[in-house]
């Protein structure tokens with residue numbers, strides 16, 4: 001980093017790590033704190049996958065910040081040997097926006113859940129996505145409140161019976177992918193706690209994306225909502241219901257890739273038998289399509305993870321990242337007006353002298 | 356630019372030592388601008404002055420109604436003055452609504468200048484006048500100048516090519532011209548200002564200049580009373596006029612420069628604090644980052660994030676916003692990171708009186724968080740003191756690694772006064788070092804404290820080897836690891852309090868100014884400084900011995916506060932609330948206090964304070 005870059009970001013006195021980043025291992029990213037999720041919780045698999053992928057990203061631990069809110073998932077930063085802030089309920093995207101826009105030199109991750117990110121913190125989440133703050137947002141969706149012991153969440157299905165809804169929930173749930181797309185997110189993906197390979201590949205892509213990356217991770221809460229994703233993780237569903245989106249390829253899934261997705265004349269996405277519809281009529285997935293309506297249509301294929309459900313990257317488009325735009329304004333102001341001169345500022349305007 | 360301007364020569368002018376003028380009109384009449392121009396010229400002319408705008412909460416209430424009246428008061432003098440004046444001696448009323456809303460404040464025998472063109476039946480009816488006050492004899496106690504300003508303005512601009520509406524809108528410049536003649540203010544600075552402002556619309560510049568000159572010429576030919584107010588004797592130096600909000604913005608930039616940290620401001624628009632956001636947004640060449648957040652909560656969260664990232668992090672707000680930020684401020688107390696929350700107090704509760712002033716957030720600043728979450732409180736006391744307060748709040752935040760609440764108020768925010776520009780070399784160096792090395796053997800402990808200040812080290816992301824996690828969960832002293840240990844929680848609660856208390860060791864002692872034989876001390880804080888000072892002056896002129904002191908640090912109090920107050924028989928605390936400082940003083944020092952509490956959401960009047968104080972002194 002240049003001298004002036006350090007000044008602008010306020011990182012005076014910091015010496016960059018020597019030795020490069022090629023030698024990093026998983027251990028460099030794992031903290032010594034005892035992990036305290038319930039045995040069998042899907043969070044373990046996600047933590048292992050993230051710790052596993054971090055050394056490959058080429059970003060040293062000291063340049064990495066994990067920010068969370070409140071909830072089971074939000075303990076995540078304590079387990080990473082990076083910089084971290086365990087914030088307050090729902091506010092992680094706001095805190096992370098402060099960090100990322102102050103310091104474009106850092107890679108900032110947000111770990112949140114369906115209650116934290118979509119309920120109490122919904123406003124911050126959508127505005128972070130709209131601004132395209134340079135954040136990697138991991139939303140662990142277990143469709144339940146875990147830490148408060150099992151109330152329904154904004155992604156719980158209608159009719160959900162919980163302690164706070166003994167007669168069944170009458171709330172309609174969010175579809176997090178639709179929400180993120182509606183909030184102008186530039187990178188939107190979905191993956192699954194138990195599919196480490198896919199999770200890792202999506203995370204890698206998200207890390208490389210400049211701007212907001214939003215990843216919904218289906219995460220099993222085996223204590224309060226066990227089996228919520230069984231349609232995707234069960235023996236049969238695993239092969240019949242996972243629709244893996246691959247850029248540039250016709251969308252096919254199921255045993256022998258016998259099913260596919262096509263767009264109806266009125267713009268909906270629908271599932272068809274490839275044999276009947278014909279391969280040529282299937283939707284060819286295009287992550288980079290500027291217009292989000294096809295991505296949105298794909299997100300509506302499944303209201304919840306109860307049947308065929310798309311996984312992968314729905315959208316990945318380039319849009320200037322918020323912190324970068326801000327830094328650009330600072331640089332051009334300094335170029336045009338010269339660096340700030342306090343004495344000149346204080347003595348500006350109509351001044352007069354008294355002798 | 357530095358200018359010396361002499362008053363117009365050749366007129367027989369009566370000399371006055373001070374004048375209070377209030378310009379009042381419809382929101383659309385441009386009274387704030389008129390007042391602002393008059394102020395600017397008076398400042399450069401060398402008078403001491405203080406101003407106070409008074410505008411409605413509605414952006415454009417229906418024309419001609421009482422709700423839509425906008426006013427601007429200026430007090431200017433040939434000596435050092437302390438307030439914008441209790442009551443105007445001159446009232447400019449551009450319509451019946453402005454007259455009705457403001458006449459009660461005009462001093463008996465005061466000068467009233469009205470735009471007669473606006474006194475038609477329609478406008479009179481709108482505000483409930485059944486008779487025209489200009490003709491029914493009700494203004495007999497005042498000296499009235501009736502001027503058909505609209506007609507004369509339209510006539511004066513007819514060659515400039517403006518349309519009827521534009522012509523009529525220039526009448527505020529006509530009014531300014533009249534007043535400028537009466538009080539011997541030069542027109543040239545305003546003409547230059549108009550030409551610059553309307554550089555892209557020269558016909559508007561021409562029209563406004565024509566109206567201004569016509570008003571001035573009218574004053575002269577109609578032989579209106581003419582006065583002269585000599586420049587005040589101010590301490591030598593370079594001066595400019597500044598409002599509290601602008602001074603605060605400059606103070607924050609100065610704090611950034613003096614701490615060698617980039618300034619990061621996250622705020623949500625709210626009256627009367629928004630101008631700080633506006634001002635700071637203009638100074639990007641100082642490396643100032645400003646974010647207009649999605650809400651007050653986000654603004655506070657971003658401030659916390661920026662503080663963690665190593666910036667000088669600020670949020671600005673007013674009462675309702677402070678409510679919303681409380682949760683994040685509690686987190687900041689727990690994280691022990693430096694940042695400043697500016698609360699420009701306004702009338703409450705709830706939406707209350709957004710454009711008015713109050714001192715009613717002191718206890719909120721002190722206690723408005725769940726759990727025990729102490730933090731330092733600094734209060735500005737005059738518009739120009741906001742500059743000092745900005746630097747002082749940042750200094751304490753950085754030195755003690757703590758959020759600080761800085762209280763100003765709606766009056767300080769919008770009022771302007773001359774400011775002797777400080778010399779930059781005299782500003783304090785408030786920089787602190789970032790942590791750069793492990794501090795516990797090979798490890799870095801984020802909560803290993805400095806022995807004297809109890810501040811924890813500030814290790815910012817990007818520093819290799821000092822990676823650490825902080826959060827709102829209780830943490831063990833030293834290591835910072837999550838701790839549910841009861842004794843540790845007790846210790847941490849005590850440490851957080853002790854750290855704030857320790858600041859009293861270096862806060863400047865409470866100064867007091869006492870007459871010999873004074874038995875009563877007036878203790879103030881915040882924006883009542885000027886009014887208390889003026890009241891004390893009046894009492895002294897009456898030969899009444901009195902003492903006064905003004906708190907600039909509300910938490911912790913200066914160490915000598917109790918000792919100072921105990922010297923006197925009576926401690927009187929005037930506040931624009933129902934006694935918040937009184938409660939704190941009683942609780943902290945077991946000293947009884949006598950409150951003067953008026954919650955009109957307006958600054959105290961020096962005359963009222965004087966009367967209240969006399970009663971207390973004689974009782």
Ligand code: SF4
Pocket residue numbers: 036037038040041042043072142146147220221222223224
């Ligand atoms: S409650 Fe559920 S989500 Fe939370 S740790 Fe336990 S299993 Fe995981």
